[in-house]
Amino acid sequence: MAAILPTIQFPSDLKSKTMEELEQLAGEIRRFIIDVVSVNGGHLGASLGVVELTIALHYVFDTPIDKLVWDVGHQAYVHKILTGRKEVFDSNRRKNGISGFPKISESEYDAFGVGHSSTSVSAALGMAIGDKLQGKNNQHIAVIGDASIASGMAFEALNHAGVTNARLIVVLNDNAIGIDPSVGALKSYLMQVKQGKNPKENNMIKSLNFDYSGPIDGHDLKMLINEFQRLKNKNKPQFLHVVTTKGKGLKKAEENQVLYHAPGKFDKITGDLLQNNQQEFTKYQDVFGLTLLELAQKNNKLFAITPAMPTGSSLKYMMDAFPDRAIDVGIAEQHAVTLAAGISLSGFTVFCTIYSTFLQRAYDQLIHDVALQNIPVIFCIDRAGLVGEDGATHQGIFDIAYLNAIPNLKILAPKDAVELRQTLYTLQDANSQPVAVRYPRGYSSEKNWKVPFETIDFSKIQKIKKGTEAAVFSTGTIIENVLEALNFDTGFFSVYHFLQIKPLNEKAIVDLIERYQTIITLEEGVINGGFGSMINQIVLKNKLKVTIINLGVPDEFIEHATVNEQFIYCGLDSLSMQNLFKKVSNVSI
Ligand SMILES: Cc1ncc(C[n+]2csc(CCOP(=O)(O)OP(=O)(O)O)c2C)c(N)n1
C-alpha cells in the first residue's frame, strides 16, 4: 500500500482517510519517530504510546479552533508531526529547531506551552470558561498522564471543573507509569478501575461531577474515534479514561519503560542503546546518590525524598537499599518539601532532592514551612544551571536568585564532585538550618571522586589561582570554564571559589575586593538577584572603588540547544570568557 504519512501535513488531511488508512498511518508515524529520536535523542516512550490517541483527537476535533492541551508535553511528538511540523521534526530539541514541548509561539495548534506537569486541566478549563463567556462553542481537551493527574494542581483543577458547565474533556492517558513506576494510592485505584473491580457508582471522577467513560483501549483507533465523536458535543465536563502502553511499537521500549522514557541514541532496528563517550566519568547525580547511600549505611537517622525523579536524581540507589528511609512521593513537589519538614521535626536528617526547575513549584513551602521555622532540611538541587535540550521550561537558572531572598537558608554550590561528596558528608553530620546544595546535570570531569570523607568549612573563600590585578569570584562547577579560559594568564587574575553563596562574609569580601582593580563575578544562574548582585550590594554599601563585571545568564528565557551552545549564548563558555579576560588585562585577542 502507498505510504500515507507523506500525504499528511495538517489535521485537515486526516479527515478524508479511511479507518484502514489511519491505522496504517499510526505504524508509519511510529517508525518516523523512532528513526528521528534514535539519532537525535529526546522523549520516546510517551509519544509512542499516544499515536492512535493523537490521530483520533485530530481526526474528530476541529483543531486549532478546538483547544488541545498536552500535559507536560513530552508526549506531543505525534501532535507536532500532524500539525505542520513533520518536515522540521528532525530539528527537534536542537538549536533554532522546534522545541521538544508544545509552545504557543511555535504553532497555533499548540494551545498552551508546557514542560512542567499537571497544568493541562487548569489551562484547558480557563480557555473553556473564557470561550463560553464570549459565546464560542468550541471544545477544550486536556490530555494528562496517570502520574501527572496525581499532582495537587491537577486535583485543584478537577475540583473546580466539576462545578462548571465548561466544554471540557479530560483524557486520562493511563499507561500505569510516570518516568519511574507511578506511586501512591491513586495508582491502585486506577488499577482496580481497569480490572472492573470498581463499581461505577463509586467512581471518584464521577463523584467530582464529571461524566466518566472508559477505561477503553487507547490503541484501538476505531473505539477512540467513536468515543470522541460521542463526547464532542457535550456541554459539561467529560472524563475519558484511556489505557495505553508506554513505548508501544518498539519491543525494548515496551519492556524497559523507565530507560526508554528518554533513552538517548539507540539502534533504530533493535532498540539497543548506543554507548555514549563519557563512560569513564561519573554523573553528578551518581556522586550524590552513591554518596548518600554510603552515608545512609552508617547513619540510620538519614532520610531522603524525591518527587517523582528516583532515576534522574539517582536516589534510586538508596531507595533500593533502604526503602523505608528513601521514598518517591510522585509529582508532588509541594508535598515533598513540607513532608521533609515534618520528618525532620521527628528527628531525622532529611535530604530532599529536587530539580531546580521543579522546586519553583514549592516556593511557598520552602519559605513558610521550612525556612520560617528554621527546620534543617537539606535540599539537593539537581539540574542547577543550564540543562540543554529540554530548553526554557527546564533550565535550572533561577534558584540562586529565588533562594537568595529567603532568610535562614544557606546556599552552597560545590565546585566539583569531591566537594559535593564532602558537602553531603559534612551536612549529614552537623547541620542546624535549612540548606540548599546545587549541582548541575551531567558528568563530572573528576574520575577519582570517591575519596575518604572529610568535614569541610563551607564559609571559607577558596583561593584557586593567584594574581595581582583582577579577581574572578566564581561559584559552583562553572569554575572549570574559568580555569580553562585563564590558561594564557601569567599572574594578572586571581580566582576565588565561593562554595557558600549565602550567607556571604561581608568583611572578608571587602578585604578581598580592596586588593584588586577589577572583580568579575561568575555564576551559572540568572544575573538578576544572584551571587553577583549580592557582591554588587557589598561594593555599593561599602563605597568600594572597583570595576565590577557580572557574568551569568542574561535576563531572558534560554531556549533549547546543547549545554555548550547555551554557554556560548550566555558568554559562559571558556572561549568567550577568555576573550573578556584578555580585554580586561589588555592582552591582544
Ligand atoms: C512539576 C513537574 N515535576 C516533574 C516533572 C518531570 N516529569 C516529566 S514527565 C514525568 C512523568 C509523567 O508521567 P505521566 O503523567 O504518567 O505521563 P507519561 O510519561 O506516562 O506519558 C515527570 C515526573 C515535570 N515535568 N514537572
Ligand SMILES: CC(=O)[C@@H](O)[C@H](O)COP(=O)(O)O
Ligand atoms: C519531560 C520531563 O520533564 C522530564 O522527562 C525531563 O526531561 C527529565 O530531564 P532529565 O533528562 O534531565 O532527567
Ligand SMILES: [Mg+2]
Ligand atoms: Mg503515565
